[in-house]
Structures are given as C-alpha cells and as structure tokens.
Amino acid sequence: MALYSDKVMEHFRNPRNVGVIEDADGVGEVGNAKCGDIMKMYLKIDNDIITDVKFETFGCGSAIASSSMATELIKGKPVSEAMELTNKAVAEALDGLPDYKMHCSVLAEEAIQSALDDYHKRSGK
Amino acid sequence: MKIYADNAATTRVSKTALDAMIPVFTEMYGNPSSLYSLGQEAKEAIENAREEIAGIIGAEPREIIFTSGGSESDNHAIRSAAELGKKNGKCHIISSAFEHHAVLHTLKRLEKEGFEVTLLDVHENGIVDPKELENAIRPDTCLVTVMCANNEIGTLQPIREIGEICRNKGVLFHTDAVQAVGHIPINVKTDNIDMMSASAHKFHGPKGIGFLYASKKVRLSNLIEGGAQESGRRAGTENVPEIIGMAAALKEAVSNMEENSKVMCEARDRLIEGLSEIPHSALNGDRDKRLPGNVNFCFEGIEGESLLLLLDDKGISASSGSACTSGSLDPSHVLLAIGRIHDVAHGSLRLSIGEDITKEETEYIIKSVKEVVEYLRSFSPVWRDLTTGKKQFIL
Numbered sequence: 001m002a003l004y005s006d007k008v009m010e011h012f013r014n015p016r017n018v019g020v021i022e023d024a025d026g027v028g029e030v031g032n033a034k035c036g037d038i039m040k041m042y043l044k045i046d047n048d049i050i051t052d053v054k055f056e057t058f059g060c061g062s063a064i065a066s067s068s069m070a071t072e073l074i075k076g077k078p079v080s081e082a083m084e085l086t087n088k089a090v091a092e093a094l095d096g097l098p099d100y101k102m103h104c105s106v107l108a109e110e111a112i113q114s115a116l117d118d119y120h121k122r123s124g125k
Numbered sequence: 126m127k128i129y130a131d132n133a134a135t136t137r138v139s140k141t142a143l144d145a146m147i148p149v150f151t152e153m154y155g156n157p158s159s160l161y162s163l164g165q166e167a168k169e170a171i172e173n174a175r176e177e178i179a180g181i182i183g184a185e186p187r188e189i190i191f192t193s194g195g196s197e198s199d200n201h202a203i204r205s206a207a208e209l210g211k212k213n214g215k216c217h218i219i220s221s222a223f224e225h226h227a228v229l230h231t232l233k234r235l236e237k238e239g240f241e242v243t244l245l246d247v248h249e250n251g252i253v254d255p256k257e258l259e260n261a262i263r264p265d266t267c268l269v270t271v272m273c274a275n276n277e278i279g280t281l282q283p284i285r286e287i288g289e290i291c292r293n294k295g296v297l298f299h300t301d302a303v304q305a306v307g308h309i310p311i312n313v314k315t316d317n318i319d320m321m322s323a324s325a326h327k328f329h330g331p332k333g334i335g336f337l338y339a340s341k342k343v344r345l346s347n348l349i350e351g352g353a354q355e356s357g358r359r360a361g362t363e364n365v366p367e368i369i370g371m372a373a374a375l376k377e378a379v380s381n382m383e384e385n386s387k388v389m390c391e392a393r394d395r396l397i398e399g400l401s402e403i404p405h406s407a408l409n410g411d412r413d414k415r416l417p418g419n420v421n422f423c424f425e426g427i428e429g430e431s432l433l434l435l436l437d438d439k440g441i442s443a444s445s446g447s448a449c450t451s452g453s454l455d456p457s458h459v460l461l462a463i464g465r466i467h468d469v470a471h472g473s474l475r476l477s478i479g480e481d482i483t484k485e486e487t488e489y490i491i492k493s494v495k496e497v498v499e500y501l502r503s504f505s506p507v508w509r510d511l512t513t514g515k516k517q518f519i520l
Contacts, residue, residue: 012434034467060430
C-alpha cells in the first residue's frame with residue numbers, strides 16, 4: 001500500500017516490544033479513545049538504563065508503527081538519552097509519515113516522556 | 126484469497142458494459158452534435174441509452190440528463206430546487222443527518238446563501254421517520270432531499286412514503302439513489318420521486334458518468350453554460366462511450382437483480398451472523414431494512430484503519446468509518462448520526478459484497494475479521510481497561 005513507507009508497514013505488521021511489564025518502573029499513557037489513538041508505554045529501568053520497554057496501542061497503522069519504533073529507539077539507552085527522543089526522530093526512523101499522520105509520532109514521543117516522568121516521580125528524582 | 130468487499134465505494138466494470146463501450150471509442154467516435162452520419166449514429170446511441178434508462182426507472186426519456194456522476198447530480202438537483210424555491214420566496218430545505226457529503230455540503234453552502242436547513246434525525250436504526258418529516262414541512266419548504274439507501278450502513282429509507290407526503294404538501298422530493306439504483310427496484314412514478322441521482326460505477330458501469338432524473342414539472346437550472354447538449358442544462362460534448370456503458374450496465378444489473386439480490390442477502394446474513402459472534406461488537410443500521418450487500422459493524426477496543434490494513438494483508442478490501450481513514454479527526458458522520466459515540470465509531474468496518482461472492486469467501490471473511498479483531502485487541506490499552514473493569518463496555 002502506497003499510503004505508508006515499507007518501514008512503517010514492516011513495524012505495523014511485526015510490532016516490536018508489544019505487551020505489558022507488570023513490575024514496570026515507569027508507565028505512561030497518552031491520547032484518548034475519542035480521537036482514535038491511545039498509547040501506553042511501560043519501562044523497566046536499571047541503573048538509569050532502560051533495560052526493557054513494552055507498549056500497548058489503540059490506533060491506526062502509523063500509531064502502532066510509531067509506538068514500535070519509539071520502543072526500539074530507547075531500548076538499552078540511558079534515561080538521559082531517552083528524554084531527548086523527539087517525534088521527528090521517530091518519523092525519520094520510519095522513513096517518514098504522511099503529514100496528517102505526524103501526530104502519531106508526537107503521541108509516541110509523549111508516551112515515552114510520560115513514562116519517564118512517572119519513573120522520575122516514583123524514584124523521587 | 127482475494128476478495129473485493131468494497132462495492133459501495135466502486136465496482137468492477139462488467140464485461141457487458143465494457144464490450145458495449147469499446148467500439149464507441151474507436152468506431153462510433155463522432156460528435157453527437159455533428160450532422161454527418163458518424164455523428165448522428167452517436168446521437169442515436171445516446172438517445173437509445175436515455176430511453177433505456179428512462180424505461181428502467183419508469184421515467185420519460187426527456188426526464189433523464191446525463192451527468193458526471195452522483196455528486197454532480199446531487200448538486201444540480203438541489204441547486205435547481207433551491208433556485209425555484211427562492212423565486213417563490215421559499216427558502217427552507219429538509220434533509221437527513223446522514224446524507225452523502227455531496228448533499229450535506231451543498232446544503233451548507235445554501236445556508237450561507239440564506240437558506241434554512243432542517244436535518245432529520247435518523248435514529249438508532251438509521252431510518253428517517255416519515256411522521257417527523259411531515260411535521261418538519263413548513264409553508265416555505267421548497268425541497269425535501271433524503272437518500273434512498275445510506276452509503277455506509279446500507280439502511281433503506283421509506284422513499285415512497287416520503288414522496289407521498291411531499292406530493293400531498295406540494296414540496297419537491299429529491300433522492301440520492303446512488304447506492305440503490307441497479308440494486309433494489311425503483312420506479313420514480315410509483316415511488317413519488319421528483320428528482321433522483323444515480324452513478325454508473327456503483328452498478329458495474331464506468332466511473333465519471335451518472336444521471337439525474339428530473340420530472341418534467343421541475344425546471345432544472347443550467348449547470349454548465351455552452352452548447353445545446355442536454356437541452357442546454359449541461360453543455361459540453363457528451364461522454365458517449367460511458368453513457369452507452371452505463372445503459373448496458375444498468376440493463377444487466379436490473380435483469381439479474383432478483384438472482385443477485387438473493388445471493389448477496391444470503392452472504393450478508395451469514396456475515397452478520399458470523400461477525401455477531403465477536404464479543405462486544407454491534408451491527409450498524411437496521412438488521413433487515415438494508416441493502417442486499419451491506420454489512421457494517423463496530424468492534425469495541427480497536428481502531429478501523431489498522432483493521433483494514435491487516436484485512437488487506439489477508440486479501441480482503443473493505444472500508445471503515447474511522448477518522449484515520451478519512452484524514453479528519455472525527456469518525457464518520459453517519460455512525461455519529463445513529464448515536465455511536467466516537468470511541469466506538471473509530472472501530473467500524475464496512476463490507477459491501479458483490480453478487481459473485483461465494484460461501485467459501487464469506488467464511489474466509491468471517492474467520493479473518495475474527496482473527497484480526499482478536500489480535501488488535503490483544504495489545505489495545507482500551508481493551509485492557511474494558512476487560513479489567515476500569516472502563517465500562519459500551520457495546
């Protein structure tokens with residue numbers, strides 16, 4: 001389908017890091033069902049390194065692909081690096097998104113940031 | 126397996142229609158306005174097509190004008206009625222909340238020009254109540270425009286009753302019958318229709334051609350100024366091959382209607398039965414008063430575009446009323462009009478099957494939709510909240 005890049009379709013068809021982390025150190029959820037997109041991110045953090053990350057997403061193809069790509073971009077990275085993740089980086093890693101789908105990458109960035117905020121709150125940092 | 130289940134979007138051109146068109150491109154290519162025999166042959170062919178189409182819907186040939194399709198027909202009909210109304214000081218129009226955008230956007234424009242528009246409720250079953258329509262008619266109502274069958278949920282409207290009310294009250298009645306012509310029986314005389322829009326590519330004809338029926342008592346305005354084609358109401362050299370193709374397609378569709386309808390209704394009913402087994406799902410629109418080929422469901426906890434993409438991977442072409450498939454933020458106005466809230470309307474699926482559907486394909490669709498819905502729910506945070514009791518199920 002020409003709607004999306006091959007990379008988007010590949011991540012949509014085989015999303016990485018799908019699921020839940022029961023004992024997560026940080027959880028973030030953004031979006032709302034009214035708009036048609038919700039992303040939830042779970043982080044496992046050890047020694048300031050993101051050792052594991054999982055996501056759940058309700059949304060369109062690009063929302064699922066953006067979630068998947070965002071988890072790949074931060075997995076194994078220091079928290080400080082993950083905090084720098086931008087929606088642009090997510091979209092670029094997916095070889096671009098259609099203009100009207102850019103908000104999906106924004107949502108992915110926000111979901112990660114929200115999970116990191118939760119981690120900081122919990123750990124008192 | 127490849128299954129095209131989006132016949133409400135468009136259909137494949139039938140072999141009969143294609144065969145009828147090909148010689149017109151290369152042999153009967155004269156301009157119908159030319160006086161030599163090559164031109165007159167083309168003229169005769171389009172007049173025969175006009176006669177054929179008129180005969181099928183119970184009209185007179187001069188009451189048919191050829192257009193570029195459904196949207197043009199809708200625009201032309203509504204504009205003409207509005208113009209006539211304005212001349213007589215009548216600037217009120219009645220329609221329904223779930224019309225096609227070709228109707229709704231034309232009405233929006235007329236509102237800006239000073240018209241008042243009443244949109245009738247279509248209720249949970251997706252059907253206009255003729256009593257409510259009757260009550261909405263005012264002394265200054267110049268037009269009622271209500272579709273014959275809804276393009277998304279397939280619900281059939283009580284056209285004959287609406288037409289009768291309009292006739293008794295002396296109000297013009299237009300119906301957008303784009304989804305209905307060639308699929309269900311329609312007769313403009315017995316159904317009390319003053320104007321009716323149709324589009325060829327919805328009944329296995331070519332794209333870019335349609336017709337508008339306008340009773341001889343309605344004076345249509347001139348949509349395109351220029352030559353004398355279509356009695357001056359729509360100037361420009363006629364699209365001869367497609368007019369011929371449309372007539373051939375309609376003739377074929379109507380002569381096979383009973384048989385096709387039987388096959389499609391059977392498949393439709395099995396699809397409804399099979400998809401209803403998916404927990405927390407709901408059929409959109411009335412169970413029985415719907416087009417033979419239309420199945421439209423909402424599945425809670427998932428989003429429509431991802432559903433379509435995964436069905437496409439399985440070889441199934443379908444459509445959805447999700448916002449993501451339209452590029453807008455709101456889901457389908459049709460689903461909202463029948464009272465589906467946003468959260469649920471995003472997870473809709475429309476299957477519009479063709480008359481060539483087999484039992485095997487029907488079962489494959491059911492199996493595939495079940496699999497995809499289950500898969501998408503498996504990592505949907507909405508579904509998790511619903512199943513863990515954090516949120517209440519709507520469906």
